[in-house]
Amino acid sequence: SSSKTTAATGSPAQTQGFREILLCREYWLIGVPVGVLFCVSSAVLANFSPYVASAGLTRSDAGTLLMAVPVAGIVGKLAFGYAADKLSKKLLLLVAVALMFTGVCLLALMPSYALIMLAVFCLGLASGATVPVWGALLPQVFGLASYGRVMGAMMPLTTVLVTAGFAVSGLTFDATGSYVALLALFAVMLVLAGLLLALLRLPAARTA
Numbered sequence: 001s002s003s004k005t006t007a008a009t010g011s012p013a014q015t016q017g018f019r020e021i022l023l024c025r026e027y028w029l030i031g032v033p034v035g036v037l038f039c040v041s042s043a044v045l046a047n048f049s050p051y052v053a054s055a056g057l058t059r060s061d062a063g064t065l066l067m068a069v070p071v072a073g074i075v076g077k078l079a080f081g082y083a084a085d086k087l088s089k090k091l092l093l094l095v096a097v098a099l100m101f102t103g104v105c106l107l108a109l110m111p112s113y114a115l116i117m118l119a120v121f122c123l124g125l126a127s128g129a130t131v132p133v134w135g136a137l138l139p140q141v142f143g144l145a146s147y148g149r150v151m152g153a154m155m156p157l158t159t160v161l162v163t164a165g166f167a168v169s170g171l172t173f174d175a176t177g178s179y180v181a182l183l184a185l186f187a188v189m190l191v192l193a194g195l196l197l198a199l200l201r202l203p204a205a206r207t208a
Contacts (some may be wrong), residue, residue: 022154026141029200031154033097034134035195036159040100040186041127041204045069048120051179055110065117067174069124088190089137094197096133100126101190108183140202157206 021027044051045066080092103122106115122144135151142150173184 008195018149018153021142021146021150024142024202027150027153030134030141031157032161033093033197034130034154035158037096037100037126037130038158038194039161039165040104040117040190041123042162042204043186044104044123044171045165045180046157047173047179047182051107052116054179055116057113057116065113065120068117068120069127072121072124074129076125077132078128079125080129084133084136088202089133089140090197090200090202092129092133092138096126096129096193097190097197099123099145101187101194104183108180108187110180110191114171141200155205162163175183 035065048066049059049062052065053059076096080096081093099122101128103119106119106122111119138150138154139147168185169182172185173179176182
């Protein structure tokens with residue numbers, strides 16, 4: 001039964017209030033990494049045009065490069081959404097973190113136009129992958145009956161992290177005059193996000 005599975009795996013109860021959700025380690029082990037993914041992608045895109053200018057390219061180059069983001073995002077949503085029905089959702093979210101990490105590290109190198117395009121494509125893939133995999137992971141961990149409440153409880157957490165990312169972006173650039181330090185910070189945050197996800201233990205998939 002579901003209750004026996006829950007007890008055996010140590011996963012959260014099937015139906016919970018907000019207080020119980022916030023006290024679940026799974027809430028933080030999923031919510032923080034997802035929030036970091038949203039934070040990094042939002043902050044990088046918000047600062048992309050000045051970053052491109054600092055790399056010696058033009059603003060028209062920035063516009064062309066940014067066109068890769070929605071294309072990669074669509075590919076990520078379709079590919080990872082399909083894979084989420086067949087593969088480990090935890091593994092897929094780790095892949096999204098790895099893609100975002102790769103993109104950030106490439107950007108930190110202030111590379112050529114072609115490598116910036118590759119970096120942007122990695123960021124777009126990761127961003128596109130996050131939403132369907134996150135949406136598929138929550139019912140597996142918390143049960144369908146708690147899905148709406150868990151998603152609602154995680155939205156403020158992700159919003160705080162995204163907002164903090166914008167603030168840190170401005171402060172870091174003002175302090176260093178470069179985007180390299182900011183991108184290095186984002187890389188560290190993504191490593192920590194991956195470590196948190198690695199601690200997540202998944203129960204068997206369930207439908208109720």
